[in-house]
Amino acid sequence: MQIQRGSVIEVARGKRTVRRIPGQGLLDGMAVVWKHWQGSFRKNVSFSEIHGTFTMEYPEEYPKLPEAYRNMPILLYDEETGHELCTSCFQCERICPPQVIHMTQAKDPATGKAVPAVAEFVIEYDACMSCGFCAEVCPFDAIKMDHDFELSTADHQGLTVFKEQLNRPISYYERIAPTMWTEVRDGALKKLQGNIKRRPDVIGMAPNLAEKIAARRRELAAAAAAAPATPPPAAPAAPPTEARKLTPEEKAAKLAAIKAANAAKQAGETLPAAAPAPPADEKAARLAAIRANNAARQAGEAPAAAAPAEPTPATPADEKAARLAAIRANNAARQAGEAPAAAAPAAAAPPATAAEAAAEAAPVDEKAARLAAIRAKNAARKAAEQQGE
Amino acid sequence: MLKTEELQINIGPQHPSTHGVFRMLVTVDGETITDLKPVFGYLHRNHEQIAEQNTYLQNMPYTDRLDYFNSMANNHAYAMAVERLAGIEVPERAEYIRVLMVELTRILNHAGALGFLINDMGMWQTQLAFGMREREKILDLFESASGARLMCNYFRFGGVARDLPPDFLPRLKDLLIALPSFVDELERLLRENEILLQRSEGIGVLPRELALAYSVTGPVLRGSGVPYDVRKAEPYSVYDRFDFDVPVGTVGDVYDRFLVRVEEMRQSKRIIEQILEQLPDASGGHINPKARQNVRPPVGDTYARVESPKGELGFYLVSDGSGKPYRYKVRAPSFINLTPLGDMCRGYKVADVVVILGSIDIVMGEVDR
Secondary structure, eight states: OEETTEEEEEOOOSOOSOOOSTTHHHHHHHHHHHHHHHHTTSBSOOTTOSSSBOOOOTTTSOOOOOTTOOOSEEEEEOTTTOBBSOOOOOHHHHHOTTOOEEEEEEEOTTTOOEEEEEEEEEEEGGGOOOOOHHHHHOTTSOEEEOOOOOOOOSOGGGGEEEHHHHEEEHHHHHHHOHHHHHHHHHHHHHHHHHHHHTOOTTTTBOTTOHHHHHHHHHHHHHHHHHTTOOOOOOOOOOOOOOOSSOOHHHHHHHHHHHHHHHHHHHHOSOOOOOOSOOHHHHHHHHHHHHHHHHHHHHHHHHHHHHHHHOSSOOOHHHHHHHHHHHHHHHHHHHHHHHHHHHHHHHTTSOHHHHHHHHHHHHHHHHHHHHHHHHHHHHHHHHHHHHHHO | OOOOOEEEEEEOSSOTTTTSSOEEEEEEETTEEEEEEEEOOTTOOOHHHHHHHSOTGGGHHHHHTTSTTOHHHHHHHHHHHHHHHHTOOOOHHHHHHHHHHHHHHHHHHHHHHHHHHHHHHTOOSHHHHHHHHHHHHHHHHHHHHHSOSSOOOOEETTEESSOOOTTHHHHHHHHHHHHHHHHHHHHHHHTTOHHHHHHHTTSSOOOHHHHHHTTOOTHHHHHTTOOOOHHHHSOOTTGGGOOOOEEEOSSOSHHHHHHHHHHHHHHHHHHHHHHHHHGGGOOSOSBOTTOOSSOOOOSEEEEEEEEETTEEEEEEEEEOSSSSEEEEEEEOHHHHHHTTHHHHHTTSBHHHHHHHHHHHOOOHHHHHO
16 A cells, blocks of 8 residues: 555565475574674674674773763862852752752852852752753853762762762863863853952852962952951861762761760760761751752742732732741751751760750751751742742 | 363562563463453652643653653654644754654664563563664664763754764664664564464454554554554654655564564664755754743643654643643553553463563553653
């Protein structure tokens, strides 16, 4: 039967080529298998052959990944100036389909105004779907997709990744994707130069570049000495680590801290005060704080954005919900911020209470903060949606 | 004939031959199937509801996860639906790249599906390994173009995410040299294999009328002798520019579906060769530069369908003028092709159930959504 640009063909079903002896079909098949077996001794054959192997002996051999390959997002910084490319424009946070990117904007401590730099940046790698939208939308080419695929870990918390672990130098990205970086390099660096001018003090510098930060501080101090001005407020010293995974020592320390906390909780008696708050709690608290902050921001934006667009006035229920969300978010942020700090003054108290406080306070606060953050976010979204309708 | 007591048994949900978490509630009389009820929903993950919470673009990577063998075809259907809704033009070159990717997807799907079918018949891994070997080459090409092997997320509204890399076409030409001999070898290995004939000839017959009544599509429908192919019935994209044939079966059994798939691989190769001829002359870039990705389509609804390797894949979208779809519905071919399973299996032996299921070629990610 003829159809447009082609025909309908019936598959040749009964038409056997030659019916020779019973079992001929099986023998023909065996011949094919034999050929494949012979071919298996030839390695690295081209695409045009159907026999031979192109397997590789991973992990001794590594696959040559194409430039476009994408696995997980990373953040870039410029080694020459020490500045991060990210300006916290929230584009990636908005587009992320599973909503795993969270960030807060850096603020100038002197004026309290927003600075084109990122203060905190979190990606929940465990829920990331590697779609690459964040890298596509980023107007500053600050977020890119990494080629590292060996991310397996026994530590689930470790898959919530913060800025320190996300930061990579530009040279790293240039190595894995040379042409893709060349295409955008000039524009990205030009934008970065413009942003550096608007970043006071050492805000926006990669925390692992301690020397760079120190050099910048000296520069600023020299400038301040030359011109009569208030010295820049000292920013907290950043840890000079870029460890992607916890080192065995850190892991051991963490385990020890958890064990100590548990022991203290159970016995409720004297113990050497477990000095550092467990990193897991701290991490969760930081994430909660960032989320709460963002929720507050969203809640704040929602009524403002809707007001001019909507002819009808916002219903009181919406307003209430938004306000409630904002308050909750604020509280959550405050609580979460206090949580790590709470351990510090407690250290002055008798050891038993200190240990108890560290053990008891952190999980409860963390839980509350997280819950509040989630609630705030949901309420804000609801409010925004209702406004949108 | 001796009457024996009927027995109800479960095949699945965790069973190596059910192609995912899928349960078949089988009533047997001795070895003979008297009734079969497909039970699914174990992999339900709220796809359509999630899609209504997301913006249009955010749904693109989610469609990859429907039929995870053929993410490109899913992308194509969804991108077409949104483009139709928002009135976005697609440049010619982008259309060619899209069709190229979808036809490669068809080849890799059939290479894999036939491997799994033979696997279900008991020829452990042999054909599957050969099929996967060819599939691997195509996945390498996908990786170099889109960045991922399975979850390609390559299509955008108005085109594709990025142009083909420079080494793509040479490698594709190498691949095309190998393809015909791969298909021929596959036929030599299996076509006259006595065991395959015993296991597939006259097994799982789906008569033409029944297939139409169940609105089955894809190779299963064509195996039953209905020459229906969305690429011919309603040529979308640039499919009206290619010569290709539609293979159909005569009986509608497992063997016909097997042969139809083998022939479809040949036809896909024909299409790709024509694409390679026409691609250099195609106008436009890989994406329409005016197309915005954060679309806000006007109020309305649309249905766009493509011939995915498994059958007619359609997306029904309703827009209320906002940035999110008001209603999002997937017409999944795997799901609809699975519904006549009970009728196809009745009267055959328990061992045939596995083969019949394999011949439908389902992916549970698409069935349950």
